[in-house]
Amino acid sequence: MATDLLWTGPDDGPTLVLAHGAGAAMDSAWLERFCGLLAEPARGIRVARFEFGYMAARRTGTRKPPPKAETLMQEYRDAVAEVCLIAGAPVAIGGKSMGGRVASMVADDLRAGGSVAALVVLGYPFHPPGSPEKLRTAHLEALETPTLICQGTRDPFGTRDEVSGYRLAPGIRFVWLDDGEHELKPRTKISGFTHAEHLVTAADAVAAFVRDRVRDAASA
Numbered sequence: 687m688a689t690d691l692l693w694t695g696p697d698d699g700p701t702l703v704l705a706h707g708a709g710a711a712m713d714s715a716w717l718e719r720f721c722g723l724l725a726e727p728a729r730g731i732r733v734a735r736f737e738f739g740y741m742a743a744r745r746t747g748t749r750k751p752p753p754k755a756e757t758l759m760q761e762y763r764d765a766v767a768e769v770c771l772i773a774g775a776p777v778a779i780g781g782k783s784m785g786g787r788v789a790s791m792v793a794d795d796l797r798a799g800g801s802v803a804a805l806v807v808l809g810y811p812f813h814p815p816g817s818p819e820k821l822r823t824a825h826l827e828a829l830e831t832p833t834l835i836c837q838g839t840r841d842p843f844g845t846r847d848e849v850s851g852y853r854l855a856p857g858i859r860f861v862w863l864d865d866g867e868h869e870l871k872p873r874t875k876i877s878g879f880t881h882a883e884h885l886v887t888a889a890d891a892v893a894a895f896v897r898d899r900v901r902d903a904a905s906a
Contacts, residue, residue, distance in 0.1 A: 695732035703769050711737060775800055776904060779796065790807060793805045808836050809870065835861070836888040839865055861891040865879070
């Protein structure tokens with residue numbers, strides 16, 4: 687079954703496959719804004735967005751709750767396969783929150799197959815809000831795919847103080863956005879930063895990371 691893809695950015699740019707979060711579609715205002723930043727000439731990232739089946743069904747009036755992340759892994763693999771047919775391998779993969787979590791669960795297998803060069807997560811859901819004991823980090827301890835996580839320091843899904851105590855693979859890099867919550871939005875009067883500034887910082891980091899990793903994989 688063909689995947690509906692939403693493309694942003696230059697045709698010749700390095701490609702990032704990006705999945706949405708649990709409750710917002712691939713064309714949500716947040717993703718539109720962030721992908722627009724990645725597409726700007728100074729960054730030049732080509733993004734291919736897609737929706738998991740439960741979210742796509744909402745467009746036809748069938749409202750389904752988000753399923754367990756583990757059940758979405760094959761849908762993510764299928765989307766990557768379709769993007770690679772169009773853009774060519776290797777690509778980077780990732781997502782916002784739950785979409786990034788699912789990407790992290792398939793990254794090593796896809797990298798071993800030669801189609802994936804890197805992983806990007808925008809707000810990883812390390813645990814449900816209010817339940818820090820319910821960690822979603824077991825597979826991250828041995829993750830081999832080069833990974834960049836952009837996370838707000840007060841994200842209710844995993845603050846900087848909490849994450850600093852987790853056992854994570856050494857190939858996982860972080861960009862911490864001061865006082866940012868799950869959407870990377872800070873309290874300006876407290877942090878001195880605006881939401882727009884944090885999004886630009888994250889976009890700059892993601893673009894540089896994707897360019898470097900895709901280039902290195904292509905020349906390997």
